[in-house]
Amino acid sequence: GQQLNQSPQSMFIQEGEDVSMNCTSSSIFNTWLWYKQDPGEGPVLLIALYKAGELTSNGRLTAQFGITRKDSFLNISASIPSDVGIYFCAGLKAGSARQLTFGSGTQLTVLP
Amino acid sequence: DSGVTQTPKHLITATGQRVTLRCSPRSGDLSVYWYQQSLDQGLQFLIQYYNGEERAKGNILERFSAQQFPDLHSELNLSSLELGDSALYFCASSDSTDRGVNTEAFFGQGTRLTVV
Numbered sequence: 267g268q269q270l271n272q273s274p275q276s277m278f279i280q281e282g283e284d285v286s287m288n289c290t291s292s293s294i295f296n297t298w299l300w301y302k303q304d305p306g307e308g309p310v311l312l313i314a315l316y317k318a319g320e321l322t323s324n325g326r327l328t329a330q331f332g333i334t335r336k337d338s339f340l341n342i343s344a345s346i347p348s349d350v351g352i353y354f355c356a357g358l359k360a361g362s363a364r365q366l367t368f369g370s371g372t373q374l375t376v377l378p
Numbered sequence: 379d380s381g382v383t384q385t386p387k388h389l390i391t392a393t394g395q396r397v398t399l400r401c402s403p404r405s406g407d408l409s410v411y412w413y414q415q416s417l418d419q420g421l422q423f424l425i426q427y428y429n430g431e432e433r434a435k436g437n438i439l440e441r442f443s444a445q446q447f448p449d450l451h452s453e454l455n456l457s458s459l460e461l462g463d464s465a466l467y468f469c470a471s472s473d474s475t476d477r478g479v480n481t482e483a484f485f486g487q488g489t490r491l492t493v494v
Contacts, residue, residue: 299482308380308468308485309421354421365411365434366470366483368421 272355272369279345280377287353287372288339295357298331298338299366303352312353313340345376381405382486384469390492396457399489403450403471409433410452411472411483412444416465427452459493466490 272289279285289298297316301309313324315331315338322329328341338357342349352373356366381404391397403410412424414437423436427446438444441459446452456463470483 301485306487306490308382308384308470308487310380311482311484314482356421365423365426365436366413366421367423370420 270355270357270367270369272372274372275370276373276375278375278377281345281347283345285342285345285349285374286339287355287374288337289355289357289369290337291357291367292336293357293359294335295359295367296335297358298329299356299358300327300329300338300340301354301356303354303371305351309354342374345374347376347378350374350376380484380486382469382471382484384467384486384489386489387487388490388492390494391459393459393461393493395459395493396455397459397491399454399456399467399469399491401452401454401469401471401486403452403469404473404484407471407473407484408450409472409483410446410450411470412438412452412454413468413470413485414465415468415488421468424454456491461493464491464493 270289300312303309313329318335320331326343352371354371355369383402385400408429411426415421424438425444426434430446441457444454466488468488470485472483
C-alpha cells in the first residue's frame, strides 16, 4: 500500500493565488518527484529532486526536498486555469529498482 | 508527449476474459514499469522489467503477468478478469535501473480497462 501522506486532498483557489501542497513519509526517500495528471492522461513529470534540502523551480512551480528526506513540498505561484488537475508526489528509495511510491494526490481547482 | 506509447487507449471486456495491454517505451529506455490506478487505491506499482528481465514485483495479482520483448516493448496480460480489475493501467519507462543513477520515469497515456 501507499506510504506517502499527501495533503491537502483537494484545494479550491482563486486564479492568481499561490498554492502549496506537501508529502510526508515515515520512510526515507532518495528522490522525490512531482507529477501532474490531467483527466484521461498519464502523469506528467513536473519537478525531480535528488538531494536533501534541494530547492528546484520550473517556471511558476517550486519544490523542495526536505532535510530529513522524509518530506517534500510543491508550491505553485500565481495560479492559472490550466493548473487544474491532480498533483502527485512520488518517492524513490535506494535499492527499490525504481518503482515509485505515490501519494494519494491533491485535486486542484482554480476558480476564475 | 512523453514518448511512451500505450495501446489500446480503451478496452471493455467481460468478466472471466483475458486481455493484453501493450507498451512501447521511450527510445533508449531499458526499464519498463507497469502501474495500476483505481479510484480507491491511487497509483500502485505492479511490476518492472529491465532489458527483458523481471526486476521487481509490487502489488501484482497472480492472474496478471507481464513480459518485455527483445525490442524492449512490454505487454501486461490480465486474465480471469473481475469487475474490480477495472482501472487505468499505466506504463512508464526510464533509462536505468537503480544503480545510484537518478533518473525519472516517464508515463504513457494509459489504457482504461472496463470489466463488465
